[in-house]
Amino acid sequence: MQLKVQPIDIKVGKYKVILNTIDAKELGVNEGDRVRIKNHETLTAIVDFTEDMISPGMIGLYHEVKEAMQKEWTESIEVFPAEKPRSTYIIKRVMDAKKLSKEEIEILVKDIVEENLSEIELAAFLTSTYINDMTDDETEWLTRAMIDTGDKLEFDTHPIMDKHSIGGVPGNKISLLIVPIVAANGLVIPKTSSRAITGAGGTADLMEILAPVEFDADEIKRMTEKVGGVLVWGGATNIAPADDKLIKVEYPLSIDPHCQMLASIMAKKGAIGADHVVMDIPTGPGTKIPNVQEGRKLARDLINLGDRLGMDVDCALTYGASPVGRTIGPALEVIEALKVLENFDGPNSLIEKSAALAGMLLEMGGVATKNQGYDLAIETLKNGKALEKFKEIIEIQGGNPNVTHKDIAVGEFTRDILAPTNGYILELDNKRLVQIARIAGAPNDKGSGLLLHKKLGEPIKEGDKLFTIYAEKEAKLNTAFKNANAKPPFIVEGMLLERIQSFKEI
Numbered sequence: 001m002q003l004k005v006q007p008i009d010i011k012v013g014k015y016k017v018i019l020n021t022i023d024a025k026e027l028g029v030n031e032g033d034r035v036r037i038k039n040h041e042t043l044t045a046i047v048d049f050t051e052d053m054i055s056p057g058m059i060g061l062y063h064e065v066k067e068a069m070q071k072e073w074t075e076s077i078e079v080f081p082a083e084k085p086r087s088t089y090i091i092k093r094v095m096d097a098k099k100l101s102k103e104e105i106e107i108l109v110k111d112i113v114e115e116n117l118s119e120i121e122l123a124a125f126l127t128s129t130y131i132n133d134m135t136d137d138e139t140e141w142l143t144r145a146m147i148d149t150g151d152k153l154e155f156d157t158h159p160i161m162d163k164h165s166i167g168g169v170p171g172n173k174i175s176l177l178i179v180p181i182v183a184a185n186g187l188v189i190p191k192t193s194s195r196a197i198t199g200a201g202g203t204a205d206l207m208e209i210l211a212p213v214e215f216d217a218d219e220i221k222r223m224t225e226k227v228g229g230v231l232v233w234g235g236a237t238n239i240a241p242a243d244d245k246l247i248k249v250e251y252p253l254s255i256d257p258h259c260q261m262l263a264s265i266m267a268k269k270g271a272i273g274a275d276h277v278v279m280d281i282p283t284g285p286g287t288k289i290p291n292v293q294e295g296r297k298l299a300r301d302l303i304n305l306g307d308r309l310g311m312d313v314d315c316a317l318t319y320g321a322s323p324v325g326r327t328i329g330p331a332l333e334v335i336e337a338l339k340v341l342e343n344f345d346g347p348n349s350l351i352e353k354s355a356a357l358a359g360m361l362l363e364m365g366g367v368a369t370k371n372q373g374y375d376l377a378i379e380t381l382k383n384g385k386a387l388e389k390f391k392e393i394i395e396i397q398g399g400n401p402n403v404t405h406k407d408i409a410v411g412e413f414t415r416d417i418l419a420p421t422n423g424y425i426l427e428l429d430n431k432r433l434v435q436i437a438r439i440a441g442a443p444n445d446k447g448s449g450l451l452l453h454k455k456l457g458e459p460i461k462e463g464d465k466l467f468t469i470y471a472e473k474e475a476k477l478n479t480a481f482k483n484a485n486a487k488p489p490f491i492v493e494g495m496l497l498e499r500i501q502s503f504k505e506i
């Protein structure tokens with residue numbers, strides 16, 4: 001069918017076109033099917049429908065298709081129905097709990113990277129792997145395919161250190177302390193991070209407040225060679241490019257399937273050529289890993305995958321039953337991290353966790369002797385060397401190295417949630433805290449989030465502040481406030497939990 005071209009300057013992240021339903025019917029294609037479009041070159045695109053936006057006889061070309069055809073622009077093009085990519089049949093096999101071959105996984109990852117799959121197909125793939133986990137072999141092939149479809153970093157110097165958290169605990173701003181501690185001790189740590197997946201602020205969302213985080217592989221190498229470390233967003237690089245495309249679909253589903261998590265993390269480590277990696281596995285109710293047994297199992301899987309890829313991986317099962325520190329959401333978390341770096345002033349949970357993991361890396365990298373890493377990490381925070389290094393990292397990434405915690409802007413709209421009664425904080429629901437912070441606008445509104453005044457086990461009096469919600473927009477604040485009151489993320493109880501009476505005849 002010959003159709004007249006109508007450019008639509010909207011970026012949709014893949015090759016997509018939009019057809020009037022009348023033409024679509026005549027072509028015999030349904031929404032989500034593929035068409036091949038031909039001017040001088042041929043390109044396959046996913047079909048959207050409209051009844052009124054595009055008239056019959058026309059075809060709307062979204063930005064990516066328009067760009068691809070720009071070289072040899074024509075006013076009309078030929079459109080044919082096309083086969084779906086082979087990956088869609090491979091995804092069906094995953095839905096049916098069938099095991100995939102190495103070749104099938106390579107085809108699938110290539111199609112993900114080349115944007116040949118729709119969000120629906122990607123969601124089906126992710127949901128299927130959430131239900132039917134992959135085998136060790138499949139996970140290794142998935143990881144290798146993710147590494148091989150992107151750029152790789154090769155440093156002349158070794159060892160290359162790295163750290164990664166599986167996420168799932170709110171307020172986990174520890175990378176902002178660990179990377180400078182490790183680099184300040186002469187080790188090399190080119191850290192790439194994701195944005196939030198199930199949380200209200202990923203490391204990349206936090207770091208972006210202090211400096212740009214979008215760099216390509218060559219820039220990451222150059223900056224790391226200069227100052228020993230970086231904190232950048234993996235999604236902006238072409239390092240393991242399938243990763244961010246999958247994470248974008250995981251985010252609205254709030255899922256992080258086991259095999260995807262392993263591949264996502266280890267592909268980023270493999271692509272930067274990491275020799276020694278420390279993995280943070282927050283464990284406890286309301287996290288991705290509910291108990292220590294599950295945590296140990298994941299640790300074994302990560303160590304095993306590291307071994308298959310030639311990396312030395314140590315895992316830290318960390319306390320995850322309540323947030324790290326007292327802040328959730330990008331700006332609030334950055335302030336808390338900067339205060340520790342500037343004055344060694346901050347919650348124990350944040351300082352202890354960061355020093356413990358940094359200490360493991362210092363030992364693995366051979367700059368601290370066994371069991372001395374933690375002390376060296378604390379010393380590096382106290383003597384200001386970590387702050388000095390962090391400033392170098394901020395500067396090389398294009399931020400202001402003289403920034404202090406006082407410069408970080410938080411949301412101007414705030415409301416306090418108060419304790420309904422005297423008692424103790426008996427429960428602190430991680431998932432609800434994240435939900436409330438997200439409703440308030442985090443992570444995209446960087447100044448939105450929560451400041452916790454009380455944590456698990458702490459005593460509280462009726463009317464005391466439990467936590468403060470920060471938001472950049474008043475409407476979001478009010479919705480978050482209502483949501484927090486409707487289903488509070490805390491349970492406050494007196495010491496007498498419940499009175500159970502003996503059976504008495506009255």
Ligand SMILES: O=P(O)(O)OC[C@H]1O[C@H](OP(=O)(O)O)[C@H](O)[C@@H]1O
Pocket residue numbers: 163164165166167168169175192193194195196197198199200201202203204256
């Ligand atoms: O949003 P949830 O699922 O909590 O986890 C995502 C966060 O966890 C990891 O942290 P890091 O890069 O090791 O600092 C990711 O990179 C990301 O920042």
Ligand SMILES: O=c1cc[nH]c(=O)[nH]1
Pocket residue numbers: 165166167193194197256260261262264265
């Ligand atoms: O980088 C990360 C962290 C947690 N889970 C993932 O899938 N990727």
